[in-house]
Amino acid sequence: MYKKIFVVLVVAGLLLTACGGQGPSAPVEVQITLTEFGIEPSLTEFETGVPYHFVVTNAGTVEHEIMIMPPLTEDEMGMAMDMGELDEMALAMIEASELPAGATASFDYTFTEAAPAGTLEFACHTPGHYEAGMKLPIVVK
Numbered sequence: 001m002y003k004k005i006f007v008v009l010v011v012a013g014l015l016l017t018a019c020g021g022q023g024p025s026a027p028v029e030v031q032i033t034l035t036e037f038g039i040e041p042s043l044t045e046f047e048t049g050v051p052y053h054f055v056v057t058n059a060g061t062v063e064h065e066i067m068i069m070p071p072l073t074e075d076e077m078g079m080a081m082d083m084g085e086l087d088e089m090a091l092a093m094i095e096a097s098e099l100p101a102g103a104t105a106s107f108d109y110t111f112t113e114a115a116p117a118g119t120l121e122f123a124c125h126t127p128g129h130y131e132a133g134m135k136l137p138i139v140v141k
């Protein structure tokens with residue numbers, strides 16, 4: 001009886017070691033804090049194929065949102081793209097309606113492609129916020 005339990009524990013221990021703690025069953029948690037007007041994540045460098053669990057807290061006093069998407073060019077910023085177009089560009093996002101002041105929401109995302117510096121960022125596209133500085137470059141290796 002006891003011997004059997006011991007064997008199970010050893011096998012479980014080996015499995016955990018083999019996965020290195022970052023296997024599909026153990027997403028890497030990333031904390032993101034939103035303020036007026038900034039984005040403060042616990043990580044800005046990510047790896048393809050690693051599942052990330054993003055926990056986003058709105059520490060500000062107005063609604064914010066979070067998107068993972070390519071940076072907008074000056075032209076695109078001037079064009080005042082509508083939210084539908086922006087949503088289509090986003091790899092992942094939490095809408096402003098889910099992130100009122102003080103709220104915390106989460107999403108899971110696994111990057112499938114590498115993103116060199118300057119090609120991807122966290123951004124808040126609530127009107128005016130992006131221009132006010134709510135963007136932060138990230139890198140995916």
Ligand SMILES: [Cu+2]
Nearest residue numbers: 064124126129
């Ligand atoms: Cu915002």
